[in-house]
Amino acid sequence: xxxxxxxxxxxxxxxxxxxxxxxxxxxxxIPGDPARQMAGKEAxxxxxxxxxxxxxxxxxxxxxxxxxxxxxxxxxxxxxYKTGLPVSEMLLGRLKPTIELMLTAMVWSVLLGIxxxxxxxxxxxxxxxxxGMFLAISGISVPGFWLGLVLIQIFSVNLGLVPTGGLDSWQxxxxxxxxxxxxxxAVLARFSRSSMLETMREDYVRxxxxxxxxxxxxxxxxxxxxxxxxxxxVTGLQIGGLLAGSVLVETVFSIPxxxxxxxxxxxxxxxxxxxxxxxxxxxxxxxxxxxxxxxxGVLNPKIRYQ
Amino acid sequence: MPExxxxxxxxxxxxxxxxxxxxxxxxxxxxxxLQRKTAVASAVFLLLLLIVAxxxxxxxxxxxxxxxxxNLLTGPSAAHLLGTDEYGRxxxxxxxxxxxxxxxxxxxSVIIGAAIGTVLGVLAGYYGGILxxxxxxGSDVLFAFPDILLAIAIVAMIGPGIINxxxxxxxxxxxxxxxxxxxxxxxxxxxxxxxxxxxxxxxxGRILSxxxxxxxVQSMIVNFTMRVGTAILAAASLSFLGFGxxxxxxxxxxxxxxxxxxxxxxxxxxxFPGLLIFLTVLAFNLLGDGLRDTLDPKIK
Numbered sequence: 260x261x262x263x264x265x266x267x268x269x270x271x272x273x274x275x276x277x278x279x280x281x282x283x284x285x286x287x288x289i290p291g292d293p294a295r296q297m298a299g300k301e302a303x304x305x306x307x308x309x310x311x312x313x314x315x316x317x318x319x320x321x322x323x324x325x326x327x328x329x330x331x332x333x334x335x336x337x338x339x340y341k342t343g344l345p346v347s348e349m350l351l352g353r354l355k356p357t358i359e360l361m362l363t364a365m366v367w368s369v370l371l372g373i374x375x376x377x378x379x380x381x382x383x384x385x386x387x388x389x390x391g392m393f394l395a396i397s398g399i400s401v402p403g404f405w406l407g408l409v410l411i412q413i414f415s416v417n418l419g420l421v422p423t424g425g426l427d428s429w430q431x432x433x434x435x436x437x438x439x440x441x442x443x444x445a446v447l448a449r450f451s452r453s454s455m456l457e458t459m460r461e462d463y464v465r466x467x468x469x470x471x472x473x474x475x476x477x478x479x480x481x482x483x484x485x486x487x488x489x490x491x492x493v494t495g496l497q498i499g500g501l502l503a504g505s506v507l508v509e510t511v512f513s514i515p516x517x518x519x520x521x522x523x524x525x526x527x528x529x530x531x532x533x534x535x536x537x538x539x540x541x542x543x544x545x546x547x548x549x550x551x552x553x554x555x556g557v558l559n560p561k562i563r564y565q
Numbered sequence: 566m567p568e569x570x571x572x573x574x575x576x577x578x579x580x581x582x583x584x585x586x587x588x589x590x591x592x593x594x595x596x597x598x599l600q601r602k603t604a605v606a607s608a609v610f611l612l613l614l615l616i617v618a619x620x621x622x623x624x625x626x627x628x629x630x631x632x633x634x635x636n637l638l639t640g641p642s643a644a645h646l647l648g649t650d651e652y653g654r655x656x657x658x659x660x661x662x663x664x665x666x667x668x669x670x671x672x673x674s675v676i677i678g679a680a681i682g683t684v685l686g687v688l689a690g691y692y693g694g695i696l697x698x699x700x701x702x703g704s705d706v707l708f709a710f711p712d713i714l715l716a717i718a719i720v721a722m723i724g725p726g727i728i729n730x731x732x733x734x735x736x737x738x739x740x741x742x743x744x745x746x747x748x749x750x751x752x753x754x755x756x757x758x759x760x761x762x763x764x765x766x767x768x769x770g771r772i773l774s775x776x777x778x779x780x781x782v783q784s785m786i787v788n789f790t791m792r793v794g795t796a797i798l799a800a801a802s803l804s805f806l807g808f809g810x811x812x813x814x815x816x817x818x819x820x821x822x823x824x825x826x827x828x829x830x831x832x833x834x835x836x837f838p839g840l841l842i843f844l845t846v847l848a849f850n851l852l853g854d855g856l857r858d859t860l861d862p863k864i865k
Contacts, residue, residue: 277706289722396854400847402798404805405839408825412832503714507802522806525721537710537718544711 263556271549275542282538283327286314286530297340297528313338314531331538337531341524346535349520356426357516360439360508361501363432368440369447369494376451376490380459381478391448398445403504407438407511424513435512439504443497450493454486461485488559495551499544597859604855607848614845618664625658629815638831648833650824656837663815667842670727670816671796674734679789681735682742683781689743690750691769691777700747704740713737713799717808725808727816733803734796745788746781753780783860790856794849801842817842 286293294310295302302310314337315323330336336346372395379391414434415423422431458464459482467477506518513519517536524532599605617624626646633653641648647656689700707715719733753759759776767775803809804818812823817838824834 274705274709278709281706285722396847396850400794400850401843402801402839404802405821405842408828408835409839412828416829500711503711506717507805510806521717526807533721540711540714541709545709
């Protein structure tokens with residue numbers, strides 16, 4: 260068991276290194292002079308020299324990468340060109356709303372998604388199945404930002420039930436969390452349904468039924484528990500993607516989180532902040548995938564011993 | 566020697582067989598596909614959209630760019646079925662004109678991404694070794710940027726604009742095709758007919774183009790259909806964030822973005838473009854589901 264854990268954890272290190280190199284090179288892949296891009300057309304040569312020095316663009320590439328990695332290990336992500344504040348400080352300040360939003364979206368969407376999927380599989384071909392799958396395919400197809408705008412118009416502007424933006428009260432979480440979780444709910448509903456249909460065809464389910472066990476016990480104890488292994492993987496991948504989804508949702512609902520910061524930084528060409536954000540988003544995704552892999556090993560002994 | 570010639574001619578003898586087989590397969594496919602009503606309805610809807618995209622501006626009731634300052638932000642009426650925007654331009658005409666741009670951006674980006682991803686995936690699956698490792702690890706790296714974040718990162722690097730959106734969405738499409746086509750190639754590679762082709766001395770290029778690739782086409786078609794929906798959503802999202810089409814252009818995403826400023830007084834400017842994006846993506850997804858169930862029920 261511990262060998263499996265160590266192997267999986269070590270396996271992510273090369274990936275993290277490649278990602279760090281790519282994100283470091285991000286600044287160098289910008290067409291033209293990054294200093295000129297940041298400073299704008301009216302900048303003087305003096306301004307450009309100053310920015311190049313601040314970004315360390317005059318050093319050899321290897322030295323730049325070494326400095327970048329050293330900074331990373333010390334929690335130093337550079338200084339924002341726009342605000343003059345340390346980037347790490349800016350990210351930390353924006354972390355709370357994003358994490359809160361992610362958690363609230365995660366809880367309802369995972370529970371409801373799996374519930375719809377299981378119900379659709381059990382009621383296959385019946386009315387509940389059609390409704391469930393219609394909801395699911397609509398959830399996958401709807402543009403999240405549009406859904407957010409429509410929800411604001413109906414529930415905030417017309418009915419006045421919830422605030423239009425921000426995250427000041429528990430009511431203000433409702434619409435952003437609905438918008439953010441909609442896609443995950445849909446993907447999980449579809450996946451749990453097909454996974455449940457597969458396990459319900461297994462011999463052990465037939466055996467449980469033949470023994471005369473009650474149908475709900477067959478579904479929950481035998482089919483659902485075994486289909487859960489696959490569902491966990493997809494859930495993990497979807498949760499990893501939530502952070503990226505926050506970019507749109509935070510823009511629609513004017514939430515000062517990490518996603519909104521990324522959009523603003525791109526608009527201001529604040530490259531150090533963009534770099535740090537991309538690094539954070541991708542590392543978060545890798546770490547969540549790793550946790551899912553480890554969980555998969557716990558749930559499925561076959562994987563552990565391979 | 567004569568024996569060898571006979572063996573080498575074997576596929577030609579079989580050539581008539583596959584033609585007849587292909588015809589009956591096509592018939593069987595249509596028979597099965599036509600039973601899936603939602604997929605057929607989606608195909609009809611998308612076909613209509615395609616017609617609008619081709620002849621759209623000609624069919625539009627008004628000039629999509631012509632302002633009418635006496636009819637600013639009016640709601641749906643008999644004269645303007647979907648209302649007018651902040652310059653008095655007819656929303657229906659703009660949506661019709663925008664079909665070309667929206668479908669053009671998403672289809673071209675998926676075609677580019679699918680072509681590159683398919684070549685990489687098929688070669689990786691067929692040759693294996695270092696090429697496979699490189700392609701798969703490369704896909705892993707691209708997959709480490711969740712959802713549309715990769716597209717946002719690319720646009721952040723190369724700047725906003727329609728062409729850059731096409732590039733960004735194409736890059737974001739590559740890894741999914743590379744992975745799916747690799748696994749499809751791996752299973753086709755083990756087929757008896759590929760083994761036979763190899764044993765009669767066919768070269769790799771011929772085996773790949775005549776036997777391996779056609780065997781993987783089904784997976785490619787299904788993924789292609791699904792990815793067009795994703796590409797429309799990604800391109801619209803980029804437009805919404807201000808990284809895509811210029812807001813003055815009749816792109817559905819850009820229309821929604823500029824309409825957002827008037828949501829309080831003219832919500833139709835947000836409802837209609839969004840609804841059209843939603844229905845189009847829904848149609849591509851339903852069509853993809855239908856094609857998948859018809860072509861390969863195993864991957865359901």
